[in-house]
Amino acid sequence: MVKTATNRKNPSPDQFFIGTKTVVFSVLLLFLLTSSVLFSQVEITYKFKPGATYEYEFTSRALASASGLSFSSSSDSETITGKFALKIIDFQEDSFIVDIYSDGVSVRRYLRQNGKISGAPGESGMSAPFFISFPSGLWQINQLHRVNRNFNIGNTLIPASFDSILRSVNTSEQTAQIQFQGQASLPSDQVRKKQFSINGKAVYNLAEGVLQQAEWISDYKFSFANKEFAVQRNLWNFDKSLACTLRLVNIKE
Amino acid sequence: MNKLHKAFALILLAFFIFLSQISFAQQDLVTPFKLWLLNNEARMLSSLSSDEVIINRMSLPFSFMPPAPPKMGKAEEKFWETHRNIYTILDEIQQTYNIARRYGNGRLAIIIKQARPEVWSIIPLQLNGVQAAIIPVTENRMIFHSTLLLSLQLQPQRDLSLSGRLNKAISRLSDEENRLFNEYMSNFSALYPNDQSVSAIKSFIQTAERREIATGLQELLRTPFNATVLQASFAEKQQIDEDNYDPLAELAKLAELTQPRETEENLPVEEPEAEIATEEEGELAEQAPTPTTLEPPPPGTEDLFNIWD
DSSP: OHHHHHHHHSOOHHHHHHHHHHHHHHHHHHHHHHHHHHHTEEEOOOOOOTTOEEEEEEEEEEEEEEEETTEEEEEEOOOEEEEEEEEEEEEETTEEEEEEEETTEEEEEEEETTSOEEEOTTSOSTTOOOOOOOOSSEEETTOEEEEEEEEEETTEEEEEEEEEEEEEEETTTTEEEEEEEEEEOOOOOSSEEEEEEEEEEEEEETTTTEEEEEEEEEEEEEEEEEEETTEEEEEEEEEEEEEEEEEEEEEEO | OHHHHHHHHHHHHHHHHHHHHHHHHHHOOSHHHHHHHHHHHHHHHHHHHHHHHHHHHHSSOSTTSOSOOOOOOOTTHHHHHHHHHHHHHHHHHHHHHHHHHHHTTSHHHHHHHHHOHHHHTTHHHHHTTOGGGGSOHHHHHHHHHHHHHHHTTOOHHHHSOHHHHHHHHHHTSOHHHHHHHHHHHHHHHHHOTTOOHHHHHHHHHHHHHHSOOOTHHHHHHSOSSOHHHHHHHHHHHHHHHHHOOOHHHHHHHHHHHHSOOOOTTTSOOOOHHHHHHHHHHHHHHHHSOOOSSOOOOOTTSOOTTOOOO
């Protein structure tokens, strides 16, 4: 016991080295843990600069097939490429006032920092599109963020949602990768079976505070049958998909 | 009396309406199948349209993107095109069936030939001294025949062979479209086993493929005269008449026409011996002078031509 106490008071050089190494490793581990916690959650919000113009390139390609009994047909459109520009007018009342120019037509929208729109003077409320929005505050990796909305088609209420997950953050490239998925419960019954979904991913530029790149595919399936008492016959099947890409081309300040 | 007339007219009108309804109901062959396909199309189009509204509102998921969404593919267009072809075929089948059912037994052609309405139909015109009544009988028959076909909505070139018309219409469908058409009919039969219209369509098409249908119609469509030849002869005659009209020559022509003609059909049938005797007598007759007066009959025989005594 005395020897042990002596050893504690006067450690040998080997023991001292081992103890120092442990402390260094512990500090490093603590630093890594802290940094991982710090970089596993980021704030994803639009940080447009008033007066700047953001130019994007947008492509789309539509694929469709229809089949009925032994008959089938398909269509494959060429990739359509277009450009649009965002001119940031101002930032007022937590909203960016943005003019979107595309094919000689401009539309004004009031965009919140999380991606929601607070106003669209040129578009009626009924036909307003449904958009992805980001969570307010810090967004942790693999945290699911859901946005819901109901569409009214006649007397039918159609629920729709967008789920988005922050997949990774690249500190060296200052980017964050976001995966998103959208679905709408289209009205279905015994003779009409429908399915609609959107799957895609986006790259957010942490330095500029805008979306740098995105790609997604929307899939729509519809099968139509006839039913009379116990007899059910399938008639037609439709598959439609739309592949889109988005890329930030230029920022003019 | 007036009330009685009105009541009679109303009863007659109701009777004709009733008859027309019965005849239409009996001749309706393709409507159930056509309505089934049209109804399915409408339901499917409605679904596609309402779904497209939702899809368009979610296709551009970022709020800074322009509002005009890219258009989805339209692979169903080929379906509509094929269905339009099928509807055309169904209309053709219905028309062919109607014609075959109404005139295919040939009874109308027989009645027209027997009744000769083209003759008595101009009697009122003649009685009233209308100029049109002086049209020659042959030309009148031609006009009547063409008018009759027009009123019956028949075209000789198109309807002379109803099987050919039907087969030609069906051949416009490609193999794939024809297969789809048959599969639709099979589906319809499976869904509505009590409805026999599709079975009737199938058997009608198969019969037309095997043999000529409604052969009695050909007699009705056949022109009473060769129209082109007749028209040409009329035109030629009118031209000659206008160029050199000679009343004396026409009188001579009329005299020739009024003289009895000795054709082979008009000659009496005699025994071979009598023929020899006739030939011998003919030779003698050539040698002897022609008598100018009639000789009295031999004594003891009765003069058959003396009807006055």
